[in-house]
Amino acid sequence: MASRTVCRGAVLGSLVLALLAGPAHALDRRPDPAASTALPVPDTAGLSRVLRMALTQGAPGAMARIDDHRTVFNDHATVYRATEGVADRRTADAMDTADRFRIGSVTKTFSAVVLLQLAAEGRLSLDTSVNHYLPGLLPDNRITVRHILSHRSGLYDYANDMFAKTVSGFEAVRTKVFTYRQLVARSLQHPRTHAPGAVYAYSNTNFVVAGMLVEKLTGHSVRTEYQNRIIRPLKLADTFYVHPDTKIPGRHAHGYLTPDQAGAALVDATDQTVSWAQSAGALISSTRDLNTFLSALLGGRLLPAAQLAQMERWIPAGTAQAYGLGLRRRDLSCGVSVYGHTGAVQGYYTYAFTSKDGRRSLTALANTSNNTNVHLTMLRALESAFCGKQAKVRSAIPFTDDMENDLSL
Numbered sequence: 001m002a003s004r005t006v007c008r009g010a011v012l013g014s015l016v017l018a019l020l021a022g023p024a025h026a027l028d029r030r031p032d033p034a035a036s037t038a039l040p041v042p043d044t045a046g047l048s049r050v051l052r053m054a055l056t057q058g059a060p061g062a063m064a065r066i067d068d069h070r071t072v073f074n075d076h077a078t079v080y081r082a083t084e085g086v087a088d089r090r091t092a093d094a095m096d097t098a099d100r101f102r103i104g105s106v107t108k109t110f111s112a113v114v115l116l117q118l119a120a121e122g123r124l125s126l127d128t129s130v131n132h133y134l135p136g137l138l139p140d141n142r143i144t145v146r147h148i149l150s151h152r153s154g155l156y157d158y159a160n161d162m163f164a165k166t167v168s169g170f171e172a173v174r175t176k177v178f179t180y181r182q183l184v185a186r187s188l189q190h191p192r193t194h195a196p197g198a199v200y201a202y203s204n205t206n207f208v209v210a211g212m213l214v215e216k217l218t219g220h221s222v223r224t225e226y227q228n229r230i231i232r233p234l235k236l237a238d239t240f241y242v243h244p245d246t247k248i249p250g251r252h253a254h255g256y257l258t259p260d261q262a263g264a265a266l267v268d269a270t271d272q273t274v275s276w277a278q279s280a281g282a283l284i285s286s287t288r289d290l291n292t293f294l295s296a297l298l299g300g301r302l303l304p305a306a307q308l309a310q311m312e313r314w315i316p317a318g319t320a321q322a323y324g325l326g327l328r329r330r331d332l333s334c335g336v337s338v339y340g341h342t343g344a345v346q347g348y349y350t351y352a353f354t355s356k357d358g359r360r361s362l363t364a365l366a367n368t369s370n371n372t373n374v375h376l377t378m379l380r381a382l383e384s385a386f387c388g389k390q391a392k393v394r395s396a397i398p399f400t401d402d403m404e405n406d407l408s409l
């Protein structure tokens with residue numbers, strides 16, 4: 001049964017308190033209230049229209065949550081929630097913003113934060129060769145950590161081959177467990193796409209290498225480092241790295257992969273190891289936790305100012321888009337830029353972005369993937385959340401995007 005809700009309410013200040021308490025690098029960069037005062041009020045009716053449109057285009061369900069610290073009353077942030085459709089087609093359970101889901105490449109921002117914290121601690125230099133830390137891993141000593149985190153290494157994206165056939169490609173890896181080295185080896189079966197540093201070319205291989213760096217430098221799994229450096233300090237109760245387990249813990253939205261053949265039945269892709277992605281895409285989270293994470297990051301409470309500035313050194317990455325270090329910037333129609341990441345893992349499209357000061361965050365999810373129409377529609381949730389009624393994008397958005405570029409969707 002389909003359901004639709006839009007709630008505008010106040011939530012207790014646990015999020016605010018978590019941000020104020022902050023982890024080790026806390027409180028060196030307070031948000032500038034003036035920066036978000038300029039943001040238009042979110043268009044919640046427009047947001048619901050976006051979600052309903054995604055359903056007409058084939059998504060079983062869609063949801064969004066905005067946490068707006070611009071309007072804080074007695075430690076209460078304003079929270080907007082919108083849901084449409086179902087989280088589970090079998091039970092017809094309605095989508096709920098408390099549902100957990102697979103966040104795909106939003107994981108890359110978590111991996112980048114861990115590496116930038118290590119840089120802040122003097123344990124990693126961004127402009128040092130990856131092979132210095134992982135001798136012999138890559139065929140070119142000129143590939144640096146910065147090239148990896150900004151998708152400028154030239155390492156081919158092994159996912160292009162893996163998922164050339166959408167459903168059979170997915171089923172072939174659904175329960176597989178890869179080592180990082182096996183994934184890098186798949187990439188290296190292909191020539192590099194360009195010389196190190198030359199251009200931006202999105203590749204999952206980069207963030208597999210990022211995971212290897214985390215594990216080599218800390219001596220711990222990425223799971224432990226996500227936990228100790230991000231999940232626990234920010235009290236992210238819905239965020240998990242369960243690889244190689246296949247289940248999403250607790251209440252969650254099912255994810256439905258769209259086959260390439262028009263009219264073919266959706267494939268429930270919820271259970272999988274996500275071993276093909278690991279540190280490039282295997283985290284599970286929720287709308288609340290991703291909003292907390294990005295608010296903390298852009299609010300300066302996860303990284304010292306110097307490392308956040310490195311993360312925000314932008315390289316053009318398509319129309320009205322740029323890429324930093326594990327961080328996307330999208331330039332919206334009203335002149336506002338937002339910061340975060342998108343994710344496309346089988347069955348789930350995720351959009352997690354925040355304002356420059358981290359004081360307004362949006363996370364949106366459609367529980368389908370391999371559906372370009374749904375993707376283009378869901379991107380408009382950003383316009384509703386950050387441009388409000390000033391959004392100038394009313395129909396299809398003419399832009400180039402990694403989704404089209406890399407996956408030929």
Ligand code: HEL
Pocket residue numbers: 103104105106159163164165166167169202204257281341342343344345346347348369370371402403406407409
């Ligand atoms: S792709 C992206 C997105 N990123 C990259 C990563 C992620 N996800 C993948 O690499 C998954 C590829 C297969 C996805 C699958 C589907 O739609 O479920 N598509 C096919 O199999 C097509 N044949 C750049 C879009 C990102 O936004 O960063 O997440």
